[in-house]
Amino acid sequence: MTAPALSRPGVLTGPEPIVGSGHVVGVSPRLVAPAPVWQLRTDVLLVGSGVAALTLAAELAGSGLRVHLVTKGELGDGSTRWAQGGIARANTGPGFSTGSVAATDTPEDVERHVSDTLTAGAGLGDPRTVRQLATDGPGAVRRLADLGARFDLDADGRPALTREGGHSHARIVHAGGDATGAEVQRALQARLHTSLEADEITVAENAFLLDLLRGPDGAVRGAVVALLDATGSCRSVGIVHARATVLATGGLGQVFATTTNPAAVTGDGIAAALRAGAELADLEFVQFHPTVFAGAGPTDDGRHLLISEAVRGEGARIIDAGGVLVMAGAHPLADLAPRDVVSATMASAMAERGVRHLYLDARHLGEPVLDARFPTILARCRENGVDPLTQPIPVRPAAHYTCGGVRADLTGRTSLPGLFAIGEVACTGVHGANRLASNSLLEGLVAAHRLAGFLRGGGLPGSAARGRVTAPRDRAAGVLPGVRAGLALAMEDTAGVLRDPAGLDLLVRRLGEVPLADASEALPGRASWEATNLHTLMAAIAQAAVTRAESRGCHRRTDVDGVRSGWRRHLVATLADDGTGPATVRQEARP
Amino acid sequence: MGIETVGPPSAPPAPGWADEVRRLAKARDAVILAHNYQLPEIQDVADHVGDSLALSRIAASAPHREIVFCGVHFMAETAKILSPGKRVLIPDAGAGCSLxxxxxxxxxxxxxxxxxxxxxxxxxxxxxxxxxxxxxxxxxxxxxxxxxxxxxxxxxxxxxxxxxxxxxxxxxxxxxxxxxxxxCHVHEGIGGDVLRDAIAADPTADVLVHPECACATSALRLVADGGIAPERVRITSTGGMLDEARRTGARRVLVATETGMLHQLRRANPGTEFAPVSDRAVCPYMKMITPEKLLASLREGRDEITVDEGxxxxxxxxxxxxxxxxxxxxxxx
Missing domain, CATH: 3.40.50.10800 (NadA-like)
Incomplete structure (x- = not known):
């Protein structure tokens, strides 16, 4: 069969000739699924149930718009609840609680938040979008507090602020210490339940987004959705007609074998958008967290246990099996260097030694410190047979955040009319080549608020046109779930923290050799759909990674140290409209 | 796959809508005020159209018992502040302001x-x-x-x-x-690049720029660099834009502000073509005030604005x- 292909074009009007594999990777044109047997109509189809989705749901409540939320597992299965750090917002004043005034509160912090974010973004952040994010930040956090989220307060009753790597100023609000995401998820889910009781929204759990539907005018007009049973098998497939379809499906951490993201984070929204003809951008920029627990496999929900940076902040150090300090000499801040530096140094040390993990030595911190500050980490390590008081903790870097995604502005508008993307699924130019800590929850809040305003104020596309809605392409194909684990390991080894062009060439070739099963062979269900989506995104990431011949932000190539002139541009991935290719990764200069 | 779909069109005002609005307003002893950025049909049914402060002053001096303010929340609040003895309604209290x-x-x-x-x-x-x-x-x-x-x-x-x-x-x-x-979410989107593109696409047009626009600085820079003649650019308020519209003899004028303003400019001077610098410059909060909501507001007396007296x-x-x-x-x- 002819599969739409993710390839790199032979000639690009880039800064220099592009040298690479030239291999074409066939990907699934449409997910294999039974014929639809039901349909329903709504104004807004909202896919996802993390911070962006639930904020949008809260802000559309009472607007008179019908909202139908679908989420493939249970509410809140995604990354939001695991966010540890907090929410960065310019420190312009207390904003959401009364209390004494601190001298550090100044409106100038908006400018500093902009510049810190752009610095982290390594030349690819969009200054205008970043300014929108920073300007709207204080209001976004205030609204979340008004919805019932309880942030940590200091002794004067003001929001307690913390500072993280890359921030020039303490401007991060947090909840429950390091449990900000859990509090955000709790508050928003409580609000959702109020909306449910008031019949302001309908919610379908275990409802998997298969493919987007487009009308004769090309606008996205809803989606094909599968209802699953508890095991992930397909119970039935139906059509949701919608005037606006909103992707709030999060990132794609499960592309890599080791990730801090839960099992649900398989990039379904990004892959569906690509199949529908939307533009994706910046997919090569995947942020890795330096330290997850490597002494056991993933948790039941697919995550690797994060060992917080704060453990290194207390004095723990990364060592190899022989006790050698890995970070010594690599950076003036040693173990407290920026995440990308620590991850890259660790990855190269692991490669040199031919090992799959290093160690975090926290033995000298002593029981009182570990017990008081990191009780969860201590308990989880012990459950897995590692006592941090007497043994170094096995650790390795893990995929953490997807900077790229579906191209959209901060109101969620994508390259396709009727299709919106908010939160981690979107690539708005806020993060550029690397995300500043604690900007991700903020982006979800701000984009959802802006989109809610847009949809409520007449931005909802009309549905007057009569006509057929169609899934993107005629042929369906899928990847068999059995190949997923091996590919995720290959992605981690080759397109992970460190990337070399020869390895990437082989990886692209291997991805191209993955057989695409047609409708007669593929068994429809969550496992195969996720494997298929992951395969598509692996191809897109690998093609982008092999094309970008420089090291910038969280994309690190072993053959080029640092950025190269002329590469301040984005790689944009699309599939050809007719489904026959040529699909492209094209370069686009930053204005 | 193909599924027939028919959706309800987004409804234009029903026939007789304007008459019903006017009848209800009279019965309530209400004056209807509409901001320049409102939908054209709202502007056309209102007793007065203008900017927020001019409308607030009209509200204070109008003899009516009630004011129905078709604009965003702070505007209705300002009207209430200036006419504490009157009842002030807004058809949708959720119409906020990003600024x-x-x-x-x-x-x-x-x-x-x-x-x-x-x-x-x-x-x-x-x-x-x-x-x-x-x-x-x-x-x-x-x-x-x-x-x-x-x-x-x-x-x-x-x-x-x-x-x-x-x-x-x-x-x-x-x-x-x-x-x-x-x-403001609307004016921040009209940046220097957007203005430059619009001017390049029609180098002979005059240009009106609202000072809230992100492009206001770029407009002055364009003038300084000789990119456009100084007499063809004005940075001015919506009220100033109306004055310009009445006196201009230009064939075409590019307008950098919320697109609702075009309706008043076109009414003020049908001989000149007024075009938006950005057709995305639409304030969603202004557009929350729909014909149906205005009618419901007059029928049900909502949403009432209250401001603490202190x-x-x-x-x-x-x-x-x-x-x-x-x-x-x-x-x-």
Whole structure:
């Protein structure tokens, strides 16, 4: 069969000739699924149930718009609840609680938040979008507090602020210490339940987004959705007609074998958008967290246990099996260097030694410190047979955040009319080549608020046109779930923290050799759909990674140290409209 | 796969809608006020169309018992502040303002505490609570006059619009003016690149730019660089735009502000073609006021605006101080 292909074009009007594999990777044109047997109509189809989705749901409540939320597992299965750090917002004043005034509160912090974010973004952040994010930040956090989220307060009753790597100023609000995401998820889910009781929204759990539907005018007009049973098998497939379809499906951490993201984070929204003809951008920029627990496999929900940076902040150090300090000499801040530096140094040390993990030595911190500050980490390590008081903790870097995604502005508008993307699924130019800590929850809040305003104020596309809605392409194909684990390991080894062009060439070739099963062979269900989506995104990431011949932000190539002139541009991935290719990764200069 | 689908069209006002609106307004003894950025059908049914402050002053002087304000929340609030004895309705109290949202009264208190002795100049796009904490209000047409009326050695905190603040700073040359970093979702989207593209696409057109626009600085730079003749560009309030529209003989005028303004400009001068610099410059909050909601508002008497009397009194002082400065109020947002 002819599969739409993710390839790199032979000639690009880039800064220099592009040298690479030239291999074409066939990907699934449409997910294999039974014929639809039901349909329903709504104004807004909202896919996802993390911070962006639930904020949008809260802000559309009472607007008179019908909202139908679908989420493939249970509410809140995604990354939001695991966010540890907090929410960065310019420190312009207390904003959401009364209390004494601190001298550090100044409106100038908006400018500093902009510049810190752009610095982290390594030349690819969009200054205008970043300014929108920073300007709207204080209001976004205030609204979340008004919805019932309880942030940590200091002794004067003001929001307690913390500072993280890359921030020039303490401007991060947090909840429950390091449990900000859990509090955000709790508050928003409580609000959702109020909306449910008031019949302001309908919610379908275990409802998997298969493919987007487009009308004769090309606008996205809803989606094909599968209802699953508890095991992930397909119970039935139906059509949701919608005037606006909103992707709030999060990132794609499960592309890599080791990730801090839960099992649900398989990039379904990004892959569906690509199949529908939307533009994706910046997919090569995947942020890795330096330290997850490597002494056991993933948790039941697919995550690797994060060992917080704060453990290194207390004095723990990364060592190899022989006790050698890995970070010594690599950076003036040693173990407290920026995440990308620590991850890259660790990855190269692991490669040199031919090992799959290093160690975090926290033995000298002593029981009182570990017990008081990191009780969860201590308990989880012990459950897995590692006592941090007497043994170094096995650790390795893990995929953490997807900077790229579906191209959209901060109101969620994508390259396709009727299709919106908010939160981690979107690539708005806020993060550029690397995300500043604690900007991700903020982006979800701000984009959802802006989109809610847009949809409520007449931005909802009309549905007057009569006509057929169609899934993107005629042929369906899928990847068999059995190949997923091996590919995720290959992605981690080759397109992970460190990337070399020869390895990437082989990886692209291997991805191209993955057989695409047609409708007669593929068994429809969550496992195969996720494997298929992951395969598509692996191809897109690998093609982008092999094309970008420089090291910038969280994309690190072993053959080029640092950025190269002329590469301040984005790689944009699309599939050809007719489904026959040529699909492209094209370069686009930053204005 | 293909599924037939038929959706309900988004409804234009039903026949007789305007008559029914006018009949209900008369029965309630209500005056209908519509902002320049409202939907054309709302503008056409209203008793008065204008900018927020002009409308608030009309509200105060109108003989009616009730005011139905078709605009965003702070505007209806300002009308209530200036006419405390009247009932003020807004067809959708959820119609907020992205600019007013960028400063909370607690943030203003913090800012003031860090600058004791400074005078606070608040643009009319602010909540009543923020106005109450301010010394004097201003509009886009008189912001420079208001700032100039404050003794030169007094530090000024200007809020909340960064672009209007930069404009005032340019016009007055004042160095001790601090500007709150707020911006409006609509005007921030009309950046220098958008303006340059629009001018390049029609190099002979005249250009009107609202000072809240992110492109206001670029417009001046374009003039300085010879990219466009100075007499063809005006940075002015919506009221000023209307004056320009009445007197212009230009074939085509590019307008950098919310697209609802085009309706009034076209009415003022049907002989000139008025085109938006950005057709994305649509304020969703303004557009929350739909024909159906206006009708429901008149039928059901909602949503009523209330302002705490203590806050209203302080806010009224700030607005009246502006009026006392004496600049004719031709335009405001």
């Amino acid at each position: 007013a949202d960028t400063i909370h009264v607690e943030e203003l208190r913090t800012w003031k505490a860090a600058h004791p002795g400074a005078a606070v100049v608040a643009y009319v796009n602010t909540s009543a609570a923020v106005k109450a904490e301010s010394d004097v209000c201003c509009t886009s047409s008189n912001a420079a006059d208001v700032v100039a009326s404050i003794p030169a050695d007094t530090e000024i905190l200007f809020l909340p619009d960064r672009h209007l603040g930069a404009h005032v700073q340019r016009v007055t040359g004042r160095e001790n003016l601090r500007v709150w970093p707020g911006q 806050i209203a009194a302080l806010a009224r002082d700030a607005v009246e101080r502006m009026i006392a400065i004496g600049s004719p109020v031709a335009g405001a947002e």
